[in-house]
Amino acid sequence: MSRTVAEQLVELLKSAGIRRIYGVTGDSLNFFNDALRRDGSIDWIHVRHEEAGAYAAMVEGVLGGIGCCAGSSGPGHVHLINGLYDAHRWGAPVLALASTITSEDYGTESFQSTDLDMFDGCSYYNEVATTPLQLPRMLQQALQHAWNRKGVGVCAFPGDLMTCNADDEALCADLYRPQPVMTPSDAEIELLAELINSSENIGIYAGVGCAEARAEVIELARLLNAPMAYTLKAKMMLEYDNPYAVGLTGLLGNKAGARAITGGKLLLMLGSDFPWKEFLDSSVRIVQIDTKPERLGRRVALHMGLCGDIGPTLRKLLPLINPKVEEKFLNACLADYVEVEEDLRVHATDPGEENLIKPEFVAAMINRLADVDAIFTADTGMSTVWAARYLQGTGKRTLIGSFSHGSMANAMPQSIGAALHSPERQVIAFCGDGGISMLMGDIMTIAQYKLPIKLIVFNNRSLGMVELEMQVAGLPDWQTKMINPDFAMVAEACGIRGYLVTKPDKLENSLQEALLHNGPALVDVFTNPHVPTLPPHTSVGVMSRYVQSQAKLALGGRMDEVWDAFRTNIKYIRDL
Structure with missing residues (x-):
């Protein structure tokens, strides 16, 4: 038949x-x-x-x-x-x-x-x-x-x-999964080795293309005494147990990562299609290695562009490298990174106050309580900022977001795929209040399939990143405020365990209960909407425009907001 x-x-x-x-x-x-x-x-x-x-x-x-x-x-x-x-x-x-x-x-x-x-x-x-x-x-x-x-x-x-009746004589419909190994030519590898051996103050910027080449990239950093910055996609793979790690750069980064990619004489950009050209320095000689040649040079002018898989390419390159003795550049970046880590730690110890819980406090606590092999998803915007800064890699954790597309509302639906693909792993979603409310209907998908996902809502009652964009442009924020439902009650109405946290001293118990619950749970945390997220280099112009935006808010009758923002931000401004 x-x-x-x-x-x-x-x-x-x-x-x-x-x-x-x-x-x-x-x-x-x-x-x-x-x-x-x-x-x-x-x-x-x-x-x-x-x-x-x-x-x-x-x-x-x-x-x-x-x-x-x-x-x-x-x-x-x-x-x-x-x-x-x-x-x-x-x-x-x-x-x-x-x-x-x-x-x-x-x-x-x-x-x-x-x-x-x-x-x-x-x-x-x-x-x-x-x-x-x-x-x-x-x-x-x-x-x-x-x-x-x-x-x-x-x-x-x-x-x-x-x-219709199927045509069973159709051509082959098998799926082939070849695993080709791609490297630059021997001549290109030799030229790269000559360039590296003749250069000082070398930095490494590693992307997700280094995921299967962790050992080789760290060995390269060791030979060169090179600080290693990395992309958000590569963070969980490269950050842990890495003595050369100096963190992220770009909008989510820090001064150590920024120094690593702009403060040296040569930058090796490995397996990254870094989109933020304004954070790269065209005066630094840059070598980019990528599996897709069409990506080479589309962000910044290159000294050399090579096509290859990072692991096999570095295995050909490493024997040709002369070890560097000078450590001054590396030590300067590492010293910056120590300061950055201490600042993050200090901010995470401040719990905030009622209805204004510090998001750093929340993110750091989740990092501490989460499983060593947890899968995290993060909404675009402030939720990604806190995930990037406070979630620590272990070699077993995974962090997924909308890091190239930058869409809202990604974290909750992504957690559905994570829970179904890997039911043996803990799944935690860092949700913004704007993001989760955009596709809120699929909370019912989580309930229907009884997926033990933990939804953490960073509820700052605003489109936080958009608000910040307006402020640094010198504009008063407009149409960014949100009147939200009680997300915990919404969750309960859907058959999901819900927790509303408005006081810092209630946070840890609520998170622990949610994480230990054997079904889905949502924790709605009222976070401080005024906490700033400053990029590695905050110019006088940016600060001036921010002050202008606050003045416009005050003149518009929103002085209470301005005062709350000042009380929050003064602690961060001192760090600049």
């Missing part, structure tokens, strides 16, 4: 290792969903919003394997887009199944029709299969692109295709 295309699609997904599909069933997905139901091997995770499904699938790709999400017809496709952009920009392999209107309705502006070209900007492969012969071939291509290029592959199809 012949099988349908829907049944064939299920078999192909199983053979590719797909274990879950995140989506909202209905319309053009119905026959495919029925085939999933009858087979029973792949779980359908019923999210409340397709964007949440794309984010959950992204995390499955980040943690290992290929994530999969689905959207039906036009509205479902549009809802997927933001999460797919995030996955694609992160480099997470994700397969998106996009079912659409019936074949006979193509080109007639039918109900729920949209242009599938919308996926082009957030995928490496985006094609529509319209015949039984095409579908397995196109699915294989979407999977190959997603896995081997590390991004999104979209396989679209009209809903009625699922009811």
